[in-house]
Amino acid sequence: MSKLLDRFLSYVQFDTQSNPGFDTVPSTSKQFELAKFLRAELETLGLSDITLDDNCYLMARLPSNTDQPVTPIGFVAHMDTAFDYSGENVKPQIIKNYDGKDIALGTTLTLSPAEFPELDTCLGKTLITTDGTTLLGADNKAGIAEILTAIEYLMAHPEIKHGDICIGFTPDEEIGRGANHFDVEQFGAEFAYTIDGGPVGELQFENFNAAQAQITVHGKSVHPGHSKNKMVNAMLIAAEFIETMPKDETPATTDDYQGFFHLNNMDSSISETFMHWLIRDFDKDHQERRKTFIENRVEAFNEKYGAGTLTLEIKDNYRNMRERVEPRQEIITLAQKAMEASDVKPLIKPIRGGTDGARLSFKGLPCPNVFTGGYNFHGPYEFIALEDMEKAVEVIVNIARLAAG
Ligand SMILES: [Zn+2]
Known part of the structure; x- marks a missing residue:
């Protein structure tokens, strides 16, 4: 799993902040830098049908390794970071074997369990935080690192049978445009999951x-x-x-x-x-x-x-994606079973907001949201534990495995 951490740390080096003030696609051209870096990684992994289009949508496919007919499924994450806080020159702190105490974020801010009791779930884990001057970008670079680590794992374990696995990385999600130019037909999956949620277990298929x-x-x-x-x-x-x-x-x-x-x-x-x-x-x-x-x-x-x-x-x-996802209960059940197979208790919560998954669901790609393991997105208090990211990788592998029966 050391590759998971390396991946994540290399992605957060890219400043990929999107900007609602610009009408271009993508809103900021710097998002292409990460997209090209990821494209090279997909090529090194040896995936099929790798495309990076002019709108900065990166897609690829891990072909099925079974003769059985299996529904093609997808995993989606976004490359941009929120406009709310700087994502430039991110210098993560890595705290091994977290002891439950306050963590200084640079000289001015403190990440304290008194204020953020969720830190208690990270005792003994490897924590990744900011240095107080930027956001971390676990939203959603943790999702990208988790998807690619799961793909690499599946490729190294051909005994795990799976159908076609489609992956899609989008720009401009944080400004509500991530689904705008997403070509569902080209993507090729019948349904997908955004790996863009918070704490371990989060599973969301309802939004406002x-x-x-x-x-x-x-x-x-x-x-x-x-x-x-x-x-x-x-x-x-x-x-x-x-x-x-x-x-x-x-x-x-x-x-x-x-x-x-x-x-x-x-x-x-x-x-x-x-x-x-x-x-x-x-x-x-x-x-x-x-x-x-x-x-x-x-x-x-x-x-x-x-x-x-x-x-x-x-x-x-x-619109609420529930009406598009609920008739396909097996999509939810699959994610629940994958979590249970990883000893993760599914936490089904409505999203009091919108999600690109909702827009994708109405574009014909039912798309619930699964946890990344991260907390406090969009600001300097953002953090994530490596062990929680590993759980997300496991869940993605299990979804692929269980989808093949
Ligand atoms: Zn996100």
Whole structure:
């Protein structure tokens, strides 16, 4: 498994931060540097059908080693890191046989079990942390290292029978574009798993249904000294609108399977106030009811303040992949059995957000999400234990093995 650590440490040397401000594909061309490095590694491993396209999608295939017909399956990970925190010049610290104490991240930050009790699960393990100046990039370079280590293991153990194993590494996942140019047909798998989750055991196949409501309040600006019965202050109407929204259905008051309305952004003046609301629910019918609720609120305000005072535009953003994955229960069962065969207890949790796997599921590639072993993604407190990464490798090998019966 020393190769697993070497792989991971070599990938995090590449700064692959994506950027939502750029419309190019990939959003940042530096992602190609890692893609080319990985392509060379795929070639050295001797995989088939290796392609790196102009959009920075890297794909390859480990051919079946059995005469039996086996459904081709896939593993997907993303090459970019989050925009939230620098991924440049990552200098990981490796702490062998972790003793449970505070860990200094450089001179200013401390990774402490008091604040992050998950560290307790890493006692005695080999921990990989940041030096406090960057994120680590375990999200999702741990996933890439785990997939390739599993592939290498399968190639070294021809006695383990498996069908075609397709692998795909994508750019721009962190800015929600990882599925945009993913060619499902070329990929060749019937279903796949993103190896992009957190703690050991995590298995996710449900995410929010997501929509956004853009509401503009149109006011009337008149000099405040001469505005009696004339001024219409859009900000005050917006405030009244916000006041009528359910207070116990916000991100700060909900968890698990509860949905919410989230006032995400406002841009306000007397003559025009814009509100950007996020609407989230796991249940499709509830989500529709939430949209209707907003429509009715807007209508009521227009009755009170005059037609056209409020304008509304609702857009759907992504959907819960559950409806695409659940009819194929065997995809979930396979991952559960693979975890159990590795002594890992499956932790099935809904994703209170979106995932590229959801978009891929609706593009015809059902794609639940499996753990990498990492914690605290997107910032300097990110860490991962080598032993947990090894578990992910084992689970990937077991998925390949069990898929072949
Ligand atoms: Zn990720």
